[in-house]
Amino acid sequence: MFGGGGGGGRKPLDYEELNENVKKVQYAVRGELYLRASELQKEGKKIIFTNVGNPHALGQKPLTFPRQVVALCQAPFLLDDPNVGLIFPADAIARAKHYLAMAPGGLGAYSDSRGIPGIRKEVAEFIERRDGYPSDPELIYLTDGASKGVMQMLNTIIRNERDGILVPVPQYPLYSAAISLFGGSLVPYYLEEEANWGLDFVNLRQTVASARSKGITVRAMVIINPGNPTGQCLSEGNIKELLKFCFHENLVLLADEVYQQNIYQDERPFISARKVLFDMGPPMSREVQLVSFHTVSKGYWGECGQRGGYFEMTNLPPKTVDEIYKVASIALSPNVPGQIFMGLMVNPPKPGDISYLKFSAESKSILESLRRRARLMTDGFNSCRNVVCNFTEGAMYSFPQIRLPPKAIDAAKRAGKAADVFYCLKLLEATGISTVPGSGFGQKEGVFHLRTTILPAEEDMPAIMTSFKKFNDTFMDQYDGYSRIIQYYITPSVKT
Template structure:
C-alpha cells in the first residue's frame, strides 16, 4: 500500500498538483502509462476516475511486458518494454530509491513464516467480518491471558512516576511491596522511564537478573551483572549476536530444523549461511550428534565456516526439553568445533512434564570438565514475552555472556550503544519477571494464586491438544514437554500433495490455507520452520482460552477428516 500522496505520482503524464503544478492533466485524461491497461480498478495504477488512490496494487510491479504508446514509450509509434521488478523506471517511477529492484537484496530474500501468506489472508478475512482466531504466534495476551497483578501494578507506578507515587491515596491503595519496588526501580533511573539508561540496561535490573541466574543454576559461581545486556525482547539480543558472529557469506550458523524462523531470517539478512541440523521426530525431537557432525563436515566441504550453534530449549516449534547430559554433549561439541553456543531459553518457565525439569546451558556448562567449562563461548537469551509472563508487547529481554573475550564484549557494548538502550518499560518488565514477590510479602499470596492457575491451565491444554491431534487418522503428535505449542505431523495423501503442487504451494501450506478458510483458525505450516523432506507439519499454540480449547479441537478434527476424505 502507498499513501495517496505517493500513489498519485505513478503516472508520468498526469502527475499531481503538488509535484507537477496545477496544470497537470485531469485523472485519466491522455494517460499513456503502460500499467493503466493491465491493473484492476481500485489500484492507483489504473488511471480512471474510479480509482482509489489509497490502495496500491503491488502485483503491478511484476506485470509482464506490454506495448506502450506515446511519449512514455519513447515516441509516437510506441514500442514494447518490460516493467516488472527489474525496471526502476516503470510507470514513470524514476524518483524512488527504495524500489524492489534496488532495495537490499538480502531483505528481499529474507523469509519469515509467522506473518506470511496465511497471516495476510487471515487479516483480509477479519476485515471482511469473519471470525478469526490467531494461533500462529506465542502471543498469550492476544488470546485472553491476563497479566500478573503485581507486575502491572509496579509498572503502572513506574510509568506514572511521581504523579502516582506522590499521591498518598494511590500508594495506600496498593500493596507496600509494590510501592517499594516502584520507588527502587525509579530511583535507579536518571529521570524516570522516559530517560535513557546505560546501553546494557539499568544496573539495578541487571543485578536482579544476575541473582536470578545464580539461584536458578544452583552453582557456586555467581553470575556477574556486567555479563548481562537488557534488550528489546530476546529477538533484539539475537540480532546483536548474529551481527557479531556473521562476517560474510563464508560464515554459517548451525540451527535446529524445525527452527524458529527468526534465525533463518536474520542469518539471511546478515548475509550468512543457514546450516540446518535435523532433529529426530521419532525420538521426541531429540538431536543426533552424528547429524550435527555431518552438518559441520558438509559446510566445511563447501568452504563455509561454521561459527555458531543455536539450540532452542524447550523447543520451538517442537516442545522438547533437553537434559543436562544432552546439553553437556552440545558444549563438548562446541569446544571441539570452536563454535559459539547460542542458547535460546525463552520458554524455560514453560515445562509441562514433571520428569523433565528445565536445565540451563550455563548450569550444564559450569558442571563440565574444566577444558569445556572454561573454553566454550556461550550467549543465553530470555524474555518477558514467553514463560508465564506473556508480556510480548512490552519488548523486554536479556542476553547473558559466558566466556566471551573481553574485547569482543567491548565491541558488543559498542553495538548496543548504537541504539543507546533497550526500552525502559521492557527493562522494568524483566525486573518483575526475575524478582517476583517472595513468601511473606504482601503481594505474594495473589501472585502465587495467579501463577498456579495459569501454569495448571497451560499444562492441561498442552496435554489435551497433543492427545487430541495424535488420535486423528493421518496425524501424529508428540506430547509437548514444554514451550507453548504442539507440532503435529500430517500424513497427507499423494492426491493432496499433487493438489498443493498444482496450486504452487507446499502441501502443509495448502492444508493450512484450506483450514483457515473453513474454520477461521490461523496456524503455521511446518514448511515455514523447515522439516525433513517428504514430511508435513503444522504448529498451533496452546494459548486459546481453556473454555475454547474443545472448540478448536473440534474445528481442526472436522476439517482434517473432511480434507483427508476429499483427497483420499
C-alpha cells in the first residue's frame, strides 16, 4: 500500500498548495485585457492585438535571406538537389553550409549549452564592430530569446526575499514577474515623464537608501534601452551617470538592449552600456559588473517565434561564469534554429553579396515604416482630448497618458477595476483595439496610461487612430467635461 492515500485532502497541485511565488506572479501583457480580447475574437469580433510586440503577427513580412538560410538548414537534403541554385541564391546556400558545418548533428541535435561556438564567435565580432572593443565568445551565452537570459541572471542574483532589484517604472513586466517568481524584492525607480522618461539621480539615490533602511540588500539595477513601454533612448551622459551610480553603489547592471535596431531619431542614436563603460576606462571599466541582452525578436527582424537571443557578461569572476554554465546545462541546449537566426542577425549580408541589395532594401523599408508609424501614432494621440504622448524615439511602443475624469475613476472603482483597466476594457469593447493598461507596467499615483505597439500595418494606422479618437471623445463626453488644466507630469511642449 502506498503512503499518504485518501481522496479527501488537498493534492499537491491544487491551487491552495501551489508555490506562493508562482501565485504572486503577474504579467499584464497577457492579462485581463488579453483574455477578454481573446474571448471577443472567438465571438467573431475583429481584434487588433497591439498588446504584444509581435511584429509578424501584425503583418510584418519576414526578411528573405535569413528564412532562405534556415530553410536550407532545416532541410539539408535540398543542398544536394541539382536545381537548388535555381531557387536559392548562392550566398544563402553558402551560409547554410557554413552553419551546418558548425552543427554536425544538424538542427535536430543538442548544441553546447552555451550555444554553438562558431555563432558565439560571430556575436563577439558583432559586439566588437558595434562598440570598438574586443569581446570574448566564452562570455557570451545564446538563449531561447532574451527573456530566458534575463530570467537566468535574475535567478543567479536573487538569494532570498531581502535581495532587491532596481527596476525602471514604467517597466516591462517580465522583470516584476521574474523577481516575484524567484522570491526577490522589486525596488522601483521612477522615470520622469516630463523629461521624456529620463532619469532623476537624486530620486534614484533616495530610492536605494530607502530600500536599504528597510533591510533590503539592493544588488542589481535594470535598464531598458530603448525603453519598453516608454520608447525613449538613453543619452550617453545618462548611461555614464548610471554606470557611476552602479560603481559607487556596488550594483550589477542588467542592460536590456533588445530594441537597439529600433531607432527613429537620428539625433538620439543607440549607444550600448558596454561601450560607454569601456570608454570611461579604469577603474570602472574593470570593476562594474554588466550583463547585456539582445534578441532576434525585435528590430527589423521581428522573429519572435524563433526564440533567439544572447547575453554577454562583463567583469564577472570565472567561478561565477562556471556556475552560470552549470545552470545553463540543466536545459541542455538553446534551440538551434534560433541560434542560427542570431548568427544571421549579427552577420547579415554585406555589400557585394548577392543578397545584400534585397536584404538592405527590406530592412530599410521596415525601419522607415516603423519611424513613420511612430510619428502617426504620437500625433494621433496628441490630437485627442485629455491624451498626451511623448514621441517614440525607439523600441516599438507608444505610452500615452490618459487624463481620466474623476467620474470615470469613480465608475472604475464601482466596477472593481483599476481606472486605466476600466478605460482599456471600454476601448476594447468599442473598437476591438487590445492594449495594455499602464498599471501593468507601474506608474505614479494618480497618473494613468496605456501601452500600444506601433506595429499595425502602416495603411491601417489612420483608421486605427480615428477609431481611438472617436472612442476617446465619446468616453470623455460620457464622464463629463473634465477640465484640461495642465497637471501631474505633462511635457509643456506637447500639445494638450
